Amino acid sequence: AFLDLVGFAASTAHRGIRHIRVPTTTLSQGDGGVGVKNGVNYFGKKNWVGTFTIPFAIINDLNFIRTLADGAKRDGIIEGIKVALIRDRGFFEDIEKNAAALASLDEDALEMVILRSAEQHVDHIATAGDPFELGSARPLDFGHWVAHKLEQISGFSIGHGEAVAIGMAVDLLYSVRKGILAEETCERVLALIEGVGFALYADELLRRDDAGQWAILRGLEEFREHLGGELTVTLVPAIGEKLEVHEMDVQLVLEALHELDR
Ligand SMILES: NC(=O)c1ccc[n+]([C@@H]2O[C@H](COP(=O)([O-])OP(=O)(O)OC[C@H]3O[C@@H](n4cnc5c(N)ncnc54)[C@H](O)[C@@H]3O)[C@@H](O)[C@H]2O)c1
Ligand SMILES: [Zn+2]
Structure with a gap:
């Protein structure tokens, strides 16, 4: 969830700052962190806010x-x-x-x-x-x-x-x-x-x-x-x-x- 939040912030600030993801959970290393989406829950709904953003790089450190x-x-x-x-x-x-x-x-x-x-x-x-x-x-x-x-x-x-x-x-x-x-x-x-x-x-x-x-x-x-x-x-x-x-x-x-x- 933290990765999604930072990814969303980075993809909207200054119309998009290149960001490198460093996923630190099994969920994010195997799925969420290696994709092209970020999502933040809003209005009590899952992933209501977010963007599709390709990260500049992803570092998966087991x-x-x-x-x-x-x-x-x-x-x-x-x-x-x-x-x-x-x-x-x-x-x-x-x-x-x-x-x-x-x-x-x-x-x-x-x-x-x-x-x-x-x-x-x-x-x-x-x-x-x-x-x-x-x-x-x-x-x-x-x-x-x-x-x-x-x-x-x-x-x-x-x-x-x-x-x-x-x-x-x-x-x-x-x-x-x-x-x-x-x-x-x-x-x-x-x-x-x-x-x-x-x-x-x-x-x-x-x-x-x-x-x-x-x-x-x-x-x-x-x-x-x-x-x-x-x-x-x-x-x-x-x-x-x-x-x-x-x-x-x-x-x-x-x-x-x-x-x-x-
Ligand atoms: N964007 C996507 O495509 C996508 C895909 C799948 C899941 N998700 C979302 O990702 C969310 C889960 O996020 P997440 O897995 O990144 O976890 P998270 O950021 O919510 O962290 C989970 C907990 O683990 C702790 N933590 C994280 N790394 C740690 C480490 N290395 N050692 C000790 N504690 C650590 C955090 O402080 C937190 O308490 C779900 O809400 C899910 O919906 C997004
Ligand atoms: Zn999932």
Whole structure:
């Protein structure tokens, strides 16, 4: 978050000061810090203010992760699992092989995930044809429509990594119900997410808003607004593959939410 704030300030002051990023968390070294975006929460919304800015350079020094709290060490693993799910089956399998080491936050295993996650994120941004997200498809945001809303509902007490774990669980269970994903593949992915130490559920997922509606469902409309046009949600039909859909069956989303509350 600090990196996003400084990146935003640097990209607007004097119409943009060149800046060099030095990410110091697993999340930022593997994902946020190596991208082209910065975002600051505003109006109580996730990333409402921000810019697309290419950093002059990025320095990923893995020594920084040694001093992180356990939660912050673990957070980056989830974005590794995310990017593996949408585009790199081999990476997913390597994370599976290292699940026990990752659960205990082993340094070598974490470094493997951070480096490959960073590579995959950069490769996607550089080669997928839409680095500045002019279209509505944002595959790197798999699981994020729930995640962003969940962070907000919790008053940001649920961190980004924890929220993405839950958000992916919702979209995976939804996909099984929708007939997009095999149940055994879903169970395999959920086992990995839990196996490396993430919870798949938080009470905030089933919170009602003042009007008595499920608060999390507002996340779909806010995600569409954030995309600036058509709703596009990336789902995972098989490990290493992605599928874009333009509508979500709210009834099936609710079923997925309730299934996690067990
Ligand atoms: N811009 C993007 O494309 C993008 C992508 C993914 C995530 N994000 C956002 O990034 C945010 C998370 O930010 P972050 O991961 O940079 O963390 P952060 O800046 O919020 O820091 C997390 C905590 O760790 C501490 N800390 C940081 N480095 C440390 C170190 N080396 N040793 C000890 N303590 C350290 C910080 O003081 C803070 O308390 C989320 O809100 C997420 O939404 C942005
Ligand atoms: Zn994320």
